[in-house]
Amino acid sequence: MTTTISTRRGGRPDEQPAPAPRTTAIVLILVLGAIMTTFDMTVVNVAINRLSQDFDAPLATVQWVATGYSLALGAMIPATAWATGRFGGTRLYLAAIGLFTAGSILAGAAWNIESLIVFRVLQGLGGGMIMPVGMTILLRAAPPDRLGRMMSMFGLAILVGPLTGPVLGGWLVDEVSWRWMFFINLPIGAVVIALAARLFPRDAAETRRPLDVPGLLMLSPGLATLIYGVTTGGERHDFGSAGVIVPIVAGTVLIVAFVARAMTARHPLIDLALFRDRSFASATATLVLFAAGYFGSMILLPLYYQVVRGESATMAGLLGITGALASGTAMQVGGRLVDKFTPGKVVLTGITIAAAGFALFTGALAADTPYWVLMAALAVIGAGGGTTMMPTMTAATRGLSHDQAPAASTTVNLINTMSGAVGTAVVSVLLTNAMAGRVSGQATHLSDEARSSVAPALADAFQHTYAWALALIVLALIPALFLPRRPAKA
Structure with missing residues (x-):
């Protein structure tokens, strides 16, 4: 079979994007996977009081169910560009969906507030890779003249998920059980894995770049620390305490240090x-x-x-x-x-x-x-x-x-x-x-x-x-x- 070659801005010749019908199917699968992560970023907010009652835990502790997820999410995103080149987009996406789904099952089966927080972090580690890796797969699959509409389909999860999450989450908490906020991801994750394994393009050989370990040790902790400080300030409604100022300053310093390094490093993160x-x-x-x-x-x-x-x-x-x-x-x-x-x-x-x-x-x-x-x-x-x-x-x-x-x-x-x-x-x-x-x-x-x-x-x-x-x-x-x-x- 003959392979058609095209050239994109700033790069070497690439394989021609997938045909339109298959590209649409790929985008729909990516939307389904992304909905799980955007839904889970907001759905827990409506269950905070119920979790506090069921686990007999203070709200300050229960809030870590949401904060822990956000920290893990932000910390994982920087490494996805390197990991995509190292393991391939399709393989990494399947692994991310699998990790997120496993974390969802464990979160739904949590026996105390501490275990729920740990499993939410596990969810976030998988969820942090789903959106950027999914977008990479889309950018490589979509023809340039159809990229706008394909991106718009993909973006449904970004805008609609946070708005519909509280509705479905509120209903599950009121009428079923808070555990189903997490168990609902099992059938969705299984469908995404089955369809992605069948329809996503096979990973081609790529130029593997070495991992920028110093950069990773600066950016991921820097982002996690900054997100923690900002989130804590928002929860306490006070940005003047040491518990908020110190992580914000520390996170900012680490991020600035990463930027300085990335400007001179041969293979920046x-x-x-x-x-x-x-x-x-x-x-x-x-x-x-x-x-x-x-x-x-x-x-x-x-x-x-x-x-x-x-x-x-x-x-x-x-x-x-x-x-x-x-x-x-x-x-x-x-x-x-x-x-x-x-x-x-x-x-x-x-x-x-x-x-x-x-x-x-x-x-x-x-x-x-x-x-x-x-x-x-x-x-x-x-x-x-x-x-x-x-x-x-x-x-x-x-x-x-x-x-x-x-x-x-x-x-x-x-x-x-x-x-x-x-x-x-x-x-x-x-x-x-x-x-x-x-x-x-x-x-x-x-x-x-x-x-x-x-x-x-x-x-x-x-x-x-x-x-x-x-x-x-x-x-x-x-x-x-x-x-x-x-x-x-x-």
């Missing part, structure tokens, strides 16, 4: 030379600001419905479903648009729509705002997010060579994860400070009568916090202006 490319640098800068504002604000919506309006966790999740539907729909449209038009035009349009949605939502937010008004504004926000996130990632990765794909996907996913974590923590602190300045006492544990008396002040606190998220979204317009807005010359 992450290739910083990618940032010399204008499209990649502009897209990642846009992603930092937009992801921090967009994903950081997601913590606000369920809290508003529960704290201000007195709704249950399940209902709070359901009331946010319009945003998920709008983002998923807009993502598919945006993916097709970015294949036809330049990324700069599509991303600028998406950010503008998202900013308009945030402005509408923030301006309308009050203690008695009709739900249909808020849901309509959420739909606009979701439409903007769906038209921004994956086109931005497409702009960062389009045209990269076969060898550049692992480093690019690792960097993009690392930035997305870190920006979301930092944004969530900062938004949490801003909300707490805003509520403390308007309401005395613990505002999250109020009777219905007490809530009605302070609801306007609480709503004002949420409105104030949403304004900060809106500011980040608007700031994302600045780096987006440097994305290509004219077709590249042949």
Whole structure:
């Protein structure tokens, strides 16, 4: 059989991407696998109180069920570019899904809070590889003229997972058992492994680079320590204590040291030379600001419905479903648009729509705002997010060579994860400070009568916090202006 050869920007000749029908099947499998990880990043939040009751453990300890997962997730991402070259994308993806599924089964069978935390870390070690390795497989399989729509399909898990997780998680906790939040991954993981082993391309021989051990020992602990400090600050609603400042400073120092080393190392863990490319640098800068504002604000919506309006966790999740539907729909449209038009035009349009949605939502937010008004504004926000996130990632990765794909996907996913974590923590602190300045006492544990008396002040606190998220979204317009807005010359 004859092999057709093509050349991509900045690299050697590569094998022609898989035919369209098979590429679509590969993307759908990747979406199914990615949904498990994005779902598990949010689903535990609705079960914190139930876990505290069942295991008779303090909330500070139970919170490590979520924090431990996030730390493991962030720590594993940096090594995936090297591991992809060492073991092959398909083999590494199958191993990651297997590890995540095994961790899910063990987490569902946990006998005490300590074992649950350990098994959640195991989940995170597998989950940290799934998204970047999956994106690498997609970049290598998708034809350049269809990359936008393929990336948009893949991105369904990134935007829809965090919004639907609280809905399904709330129902499982209320009606079935918290253990099924983890057991549900078993059939999904089994299907993904079976289909991936059958349909994914076989791993070809690759140039193996030595592992940058010093870089790994700087970046992975640095990220884990920084995430710990930021997350702890968000949980305590205080960034002034030594328990928060020390890990943040230590993590930052380690990351800066890694950057200094990566600029001179012969085989760095992450290739910083990618940032010399204008499209990649502009897209990642846009992603930092937009992801921090967009994903950081997601913590606000369920809290508003529960704290201000007195709704249950399940209902709070359901009331946010319009945003998920709008983002998923807009993502598919945006993916097709970015294949036809330049990324700069599509991303600028998406950010503008998202900013308009945030402005509408923030301006309308009050203690008695009709739900249909808020849901309509959420739909606009979701439409903007769906038209921004994956086109931005497409702009960062389009045209990269076969060898550049692992480093690019690792960097993009690392930035997305870190920006979301930092944004969530900062938004949490801003909300707490805003509520403390308007309401005395613990505002999250109020009777219905007490809530009605302070609801306007609480709503004002949420409105104030949403304004900060809106500011980040608007700031994302600045780096987006440097994305290509004219077709590249042949």
